Structures are given as structure tokens and as C-alpha cells.
Amino acid sequence: MNQKKTIIIDTSLKGVSLGLGLQAGDGFECLAWESFFSNHIAAAKLPSLLKNFLQLHEWSLSEVDTILVSQGPGSFTGIKVGLSFVSALGSTQENLEIIGVSPLECLAKWQGKIAWFLPATKTQGYLCLSDIDDRATMYVVDVKDGELLLAREGDRQDTSVDVLGGREIKLLLPWDKLEAVLEQKGLGYQRTSLPVATALCFDAVTGLLTNGQLVRSDELVPRYVRKSAPEELLQKKG
Known part of the structure; x- marks a missing residue:
């Protein structure tokens, strides 16, 4: 059975969580997981964090089949950074499957x-x-x-x-x-x-993925409370 190399990216809370695993049929095996906490700074450094994480575990982005990315709700800035970054990867890497998930729903x-x-x-x-x-x-x-x-x-x-x-x-x-x-x-x-919350969300996503019960979306639309968005706050003040 073919195994799909899968990356999990969660920026819905403060910081970034990254995971690597293999999908086979409806099953999933988690190989590695790490969280980086430094408020919005971690999300802003997502490209370099992912690059170093992949190198550490001897993975190449070109070999990855699927990326699961958080679409919220949660940190507005983190969600937007994560979705924008992954969308850019999808536009440059052919046959890369991108799936949106809600860690809170999971x-x-x-x-x-x-x-x-x-x-x-x-x-x-x-x-x-x-x-x-x-x-x-x-x-x-x-x-x-x-x-x-x-x-x-x-x-x-x-x-x-x-x-x-x-x-x-x-x-x-x-x-x-x-x-x-x-x-x-x-x-x-x-x-x-925060560390416990991050671990709970990651366990839920990988647990449902392992059991073939993950709620997923092919539409990478951010979910957030509208008045928490910085640009909308600026528009209101203006």
C-alpha cells in the first residue's frame, strides 16, 4: 500500500506546531512533532522553521504528498500566515494535496x-x-x-x-x-x-486522522471572529 508523506502545520494558537507522518489508506502514523512558542514571531518564521524541521528528520519538501494546515478558529495572524504560506507551496509544487482542518473542531x-x-x-x-x-x-x-x-x-x-x-x-x-x-x-x-493546549489539538488531529474520522476541508478559508482581524479594526477606527 502506498504511503503518503504528510506534514501537519498548526498556527491557530500562539506559535507553530509541526508534525510529520505517513498516511496509508485510512490510517496514519505520526513520526515527529514539535512546537515553537514565541507569540506571532514563530508564525512569521514558519518557512525557516519548517525547512529546519524537515532537514532534522531527513525529509525533502519535494517528496511530501499532503499538507494539513489549520484554518482556525484561533490566532488571526497565525492562521493567515499559515494558510498563505501553504497556499504558496501548493502553487509551486505540482500534485501537492492541501487540506484545511480545524484543530478546535477536531x-x-x-x-x-x-x-x-x-x-x-x-x-x-x-x-x-x-x-x-x-x-x-x-x-x-x-x-x-x-x-x-x-x-x-x-x-x-x-x-x-x-x-x-x-x-x-x-x-x-x-x-x-x-x-x-x-x-x-x-x-x-x-x-x-499553551503547551498543553497545543499538544491536545495535535493529538486530536492525528487521532482522528489515524481513525479515518478527520473533518477536513478543501477550501482554505480562515475562520475567525471578524472584529479580531487587525485590518478590520483599522477600518473601524478610520
Whole structure:
């Protein structure tokens, strides 16, 4: 059976995560993984980080069959850098398959019965959770006036916090405004550190890939809270 050399690139959190593995049929074997943390600087250095990572493991980019790249939600700058870089590779390397993935969606599917929150700004971010059929549902979160407002991604209709359904609540990154509201409502939660969050997302992506259950997209469209985009903030100020 032919094995596809695969690169995984995640820039949805602060920094960059890189992985190498082999795909065969619906299976996947992870060979290497490393994360680089230095806020937006790591994402800006993505080309050199990937080059050094491939050299370290004696891989050549010309031999790679597939690249899985994060399309968000998460860090707006990181997502845009990752997608732009991988798109450029696809335009110069023939037969390179590029697949977009959402690490947050993967995490919700991989670790069911947990409500995963991810901040984008001080008052907005995302919630992702899976249902009984292991389908991940994404919500945009707005923390306003001491209340927690939810709306399905792409839908303006507000949703009750009852969708949490007694799930365990975990925050991929610290989110002070949300934490204050959760505490006010008597809802317990756990906060994860950046290294742990990065590892959890990577494990979820590779786990679903190994089981042939990865949710993937052929459209490399970034997913982000619109008011977190720097150029849109500038337009608003202007």
C-alpha cells in the first residue's frame, strides 16, 4: 500500500506546531512533532522553521504528498500566515494535496462530552462541542454585560447556554472575561496552558486522522471572529 508523506502545520494558537507522518489508506502514523512558542514571531518564521524541521528528520519538501494546515478558529495572524504560506507551496509544487482542518473542531470530536472555549479577543471567541453522533458544532461567543451570548457559527440567532448540557468546561487558553461570567453563574471550568493546549489539538488531529474520522476541508478559508482581524479594526477606527 502506498504511503503518503504528510506534514501537519498548526498556527491557530500562539506559535507553530509541526508534525510529520505517513498516511496509508485510512490510517496514519505520526513520526515527529514539535512546537515553537514565541507569540506571532514563530508564525512569521514558519518557512525557516519548517525547512529546519524537515532537514532534522531527513525529509525533502519535494517528496511530501499532503499538507494539513489549520484554518482556525484561533490566532488571526497565525492562521493567515499559515494558510498563505501553504497556499504558496501548493502553487509551486505540482500534485501537492492541501487540506484545511480545524484543530478546535477536531478536539471537540476527539474528546467528547467537553465544552471547549477558545478566546479571540477580550470579549469574543469560540465554543465547540460534539453531540451524541460525534458531530462538532461551533459557536461564536460574546461575553457582554456579565452575560454569555452564544450563536452558531455563521448564524446570528442567539443560543441558550443550555447547549452546554452539563458538559465539563475547559478553556484552551486563559480568558479572564469568560472566567468571571462562569464563576458568577457557578459553572466550574478548567484552564489549560499553551503547551498543553497545543499538544491536545495535535493529538486530536492525528487521532482522528489515524481513525479515518478527520473533518477536513478543501477550501482554505480562515475562520475567525471578524472584529479580531487587525485590518478590520483599522477600518473601524478610520
